[in-house]
Amino acid sequence: MPRVEISKMTKRFNGFAAVEDVTMFVDDKEYVSIIGPSGCGKTTLLRCVAGILRQDEGEVRINGKSMKDEPIEERGVGYVFQDIALFPHMALWDNVSYGPRAKGAPPRRTRAIAIEMLEMMNLSDRQRDFPHQLSGGMQQKAAVARAVAPGHSLMLFDEPLSMLDARVRSALRFELRRIVKDLGLTAIHVTHDQEEAMAISDRIFVMRKGIIIESGRPSDLYFRPRRLFTAYFLGESNILPGRVLGSEGGRTEVFVGRFALRASEGSVKEGERAVVVVRPELVELDGEQDENCLTGKVRSRTFEGPFARYLIEIGTNLFLKVKVPARRGNRLPEKGEITRATFRWEDLLIYEYPSGGLNTEIGW
Amino acid sequence: MSALPRIELQGVSKRFDRIIALDNVSTHIDDGEYLCVLGPTGSGKTTLLRSIAGLVSPDEGSILIDGARVNDLPPERRNATMMPQNYALFPHMTAWENVAYGLRSKGASSEVIAKRTMDLFQRVRLQDWTGAYPNQLSGGMQQRVALIRCLASGARTLLLDEPLGALDARLRLDLRRHLKRFAKRFGLTVIHVTHDQSEAISLGDRILLLRHGRVEQAGTPRQMYFKPRTVFAASFVGDRMLFEGVVTEVRPEYVLVEIPRAGNIVATAQGMDKGELVVVTVRCESLRISTNSAHEINRLKGTVREVRPLGPYFRCAVEVPRGPTIYSHVPSGELLRNPVNVGSEVEVEFSPKEALAYKYPEKGLALEVEAL
Numbered sequence: 069m070p071r072v073e074i075s076k077m078t079k080r081f082n083g084f085a086a087v088e089d090v091t092m093f094v095d096d097k098e099y100v101s102i103i104g105p106s107g108c109g110k111t112t113l114l115r116c117v118a119g120i121l122r123q124d125e126g127e128v129r130i131n132g133k134s135m136k137d138e139p140i141e142e143r144g145v146g147y148v149f150q151d152i153a154l155f156p157h158m159a160l161w162d163n164v165s166y167g168p169r170a171k172g173a174p175p176r177r178t179r180a181i182a183i184e185m186l187e188m189m190n191l192s193d194r195q196r197d198f199p200h201q202l203s204g205g206m207q208q209k210a211a212v213a214r215a216v217a218p219g220h221s222l223m224l225f226d227e228p229l230s231m232l233d234a235r236v237r238s239a240l241r242f243e244l245r246r247i248v249k250d251l252g253l254t255a256i257h258v259t260h261d262q263e264e265a266m267a268i269s270d271r272i273f274v275m276r277k278g279i280i281i282e283s284g285r286p287s288d289l290y291f292r293p294r295r296l297f298t299a300y301f302l303g304e305s306n307i308l309p310g311r312v313l314g315s316e317g318g319r320t321e322v323f324v325g326r327f328a329l330r331a332s333e334g335s336v337k338e339g340e341r342a343v344v345v346v347r348p349e350l351v352e353l354d355g356e357q358d359e360n361c362l363t364g365k366v367r368s369r370t371f372e373g374p375f376a377r378y379l380i381e382i383g384t385n386l387f388l389k390v391k392v393p394a395r396r397g398n399r400l401p402e403k404g405e406i407t408r409a410t411f412r413w414e415d416l417l418i419y420e421y422p423s424g425g426l427n428t429e430i431g432w
Numbered sequence: 433m434s435a436l437p438r439i440e441l442q443g444v445s446k447r448f449d450r451i452i453a454l455d456n457v458s459t460h461i462d463d464g465e466y467l468c469v470l471g472p473t474g475s476g477k478t479t480l481l482r483s484i485a486g487l488v489s490p491d492e493g494s495i496l497i498d499g500a501r502v503n504d505l506p507p508e509r510r511n512a513t514m515m516p517q518n519y520a521l522f523p524h525m526t527a528w529e530n531v532a533y534g535l536r537s538k539g540a541s542s543e544v545i546a547k548r549t550m551d552l553f554q555r556v557r558l559q560d561w562t563g564a565y566p567n568q569l570s571g572g573m574q575q576r577v578a579l580i581r582c583l584a585s586g587a588r589t590l591l592l593d594e595p596l597g598a599l600d601a602r603l604r605l606d607l608r609r610h611l612k613r614f615a616k617r618f619g620l621t622v623i624h625v626t627h628d629q630s631e632a633i634s635l636g637d638r639i640l641l642l643r644h645g646r647v648e649q650a651g652t653p654r655q656m657y658f659k660p661r662t663v664f665a666a667s668f669v670g671d672r673m674l675f676e677g678v679v680t681e682v683r684p685e686y687v688l689v690e691i692p693r694a695g696n697i698v699a700t701a702q703g704m705d706k707g708e709l710v711v712v713t714v715r716c717e718s719l720r721i722s723t724n725s726a727h728e729i730n731r732l733k734g735t736v737r738e739v740r741p742l743g744p745y746f747r748c749a750v751e752v753p754r755g756p757t758i759y760s761h762v763p764s765g766e767l768l769r770n771p772v773n774v775g776s777e778v779e780v781e782f783s784p785k786e787a788l789a790y791k792y793p794e795k796g797l798a799l800e801v802e803a804l
Contacts, residue, residue: 105600105602105603106600203802204473233472233473233627233628234627234628234629234630234631235472235627235629235668236472238671260600260601260602261600261601262601262602262743263601263742263743264601266740266741266742266743267740267742267747286740286741287741290741290743291741291764291768301602302743303743303744304605304743304744347744347764348744349743349744349745349763349764349765350764350765350768351765352765370634371633371634371653371654371657372630372633372634373630373633373634373653373657373670374670374671374715374717374744374745374761374763375744375763377634391744393717393745393763393765393766394717395717395718395720395763415768
């Protein structure tokens with residue numbers, strides 16, 4: 069039995085459907101995230117699960133039980149949002165033990181929970197500190213501890229890391245996942261940050277304009293997205309228009325600019341317009357492979373730490389972004405040089421050309 | 433163009449009550465340069481920016497713009513404009529009115545206003561959007577309108593305080609590049625404050641890393657990335673593993689370091705003594721996973737515990753038996769061709785050139801790098 073079942077949920081504000089007919093399941097001990105651009109409805113969806121908002125249609129079931137008439141405090145969920153929710157006048161210890169105590173847990177049990185929580189968060193030696201004495205990252209960890217302490221096994225995270233410094237944010241991602249997994253919790257995590265979603269979750273739901281358009285494991289969504297919007301939103305992509313020549317043996321032949329390329333099989337028919345997608349880091353420059361080969365002039369080359377970013381002009385108004393790992397040993401082309409850009413056919417994905425135009429499909 | 437630095441700070445200090453926000457900061461920004469001021473929350477980077485803008489007056493030191501001391505000049509006479517984080521476009525005014533507003537308040541004639549405003553809109557290719565209200569524009573368009581509004585008054589220096597902070601992560605990536613192109617096209621001098629090291633690396637001609645109100649290190653992105661001067665700088669710029677150990681042998685340019693429960697490694701260091709406690713840092717992408725290493729040194733054996741895709745690279749966790757867990761970043765193109773399997777026994781190897789040793793910080797490593 070899934071821990072959380074959301075079925076046919078719709079939530080409107082003044083007639084505008086912020087969440088529209090959403091059905092999704094979250095398994096026990098699963099860590100899922102919901103990503104999408106701002107205004108896509110992800111926070112509204114989470115608030116309906118928490119009971120902060122009431123949906124207009126559909127149902128939420130937690131542990132098989134309908135939440136229809138269940139108020140927030142009876143749903144057994146911990147909620148953490150981006151503003152850190154700690155009592156400023158209470159030491160860390162009191163903040164963390166507040167929940168169990170308020171629920172009437174005996175002192176010994178409350179103490180045991182607080183010790184366990186603080187140990188889990190690596191905050192034991194800061195238990196006497198007040199929130200303002202802790203760094204932002206520590207405060208947010210403490211807020212998670214406080215939300216988990218009353219015994220909640222379902223956690224709802226609403227952009228919990230977005231107020232933190234980039235460096236703290238990326239460290240805390242892995243911490244948060246570790247904590248949820250070590251405690252055997254189920255979590256739904258809402259974020260606009262695709263890298264955070266990939267780092268933290270077992271499964272990702274992509275939401276756009278109130279609808280869940282796709283879900284899957286991080287690697288499947290990143291390397292094999294079924295929807296063009298996912299390819300655009302989750303990480304960086306080259307998105308190029310083309311036309312299908314035909315397909316054979318599980319591969320589709322497609323014309324992009326002046327190049328004939330082979331893509332993994334799609335549903336686009338011969339002669340039709342298509343959109344092809346390849347990740348910038350899966351393209352090699354002046355490498356040995358020759359399956360899909362484009363040539364062009366290096367327009368720019370920028371240092372970006374672990375990768376060098378290239379922009380290759382492969383046709384009139386047609387550019388290919390390439391990210392070359394800095395650790396790659398051989399000589400790399402300079403600005404102005406002609407280079408060969410190659411990639412595997414299975415890394416070239418093909419989609420139907422959107423009927424509303426490319427910009428409508430991948431914008432928001 | 434003058435040979436003078438466009439902006440110069442000489443021994444600038446600023447206190448707020450008991451907090452020292454800036455502590456004797458000296459630096460300069462050249463004409464047409466894109467400087468990223470990087471640092472954690474509370475490092476003084478916003479105070480630095482606001483001091484240049486004239487919104488904060490330093491307790492000590494001088495701020496010079498084009499060679500002239502501007503400490504006593506009001507913000508509007510400094511020829512340096514600050515763009516607020518959320519752009520602060522007037523919502524009830526059209527894009528055109530927003531841009532023309534600055535000129536109008538300076539008392540320009542309506543002819544001059546119209547000509548200059550149109551010129552700016554054309555240069556950012558928004559001439560068809562002059563009648564739109566801010567909420568009818570995309571995030572990228574709003575940013576362009578906010579930028580040309582800053583320029584409308586004739587300012588050649590742009591001060592940006594976390595200009596991408598309020599945006600979706602996805603949009604942030606696109607707008608980064610627009611920002612840099614915009615600055616270079618208009619020949620602007622830019623000071624850009626950020627806490628995001630990857631933003632600083634990909635945008636800055638130079639980076640100024642601040643910490644506790646002081647300059648920790650200044651240099652080009654490459655210098656900051658490959659040659660961090662301190663453990664803090666190393667931990668702040670790029671993703672790195674930090675190993676604690678003891679120097680057991682000293683050679684010219686290299687030291688042999690014993691890492692408890694992991695083994696010996698050869699690291700680059702100068703001026704270290706035998707027996708000294710050190711921290712060795714290695715960038716995560718320099719830690720290579722192999723199953724049949726040909727190298728004799730800097731090989732750590734372990735078991736792969738997790739392989740997590742993070743987009744352009746995979747983060748592989750390799751656990752050394754009873755020792756540290758090492759995080760290696762493997763480029764996705766490489767990993768898809770040569771998969772790394774969870775549970776397999778591997779070696780993690782790295783070049784002595786990639787391993788940088790620093791003296792162990794006095795107050796302890798965790799406090800020094802301000803870890804979680």
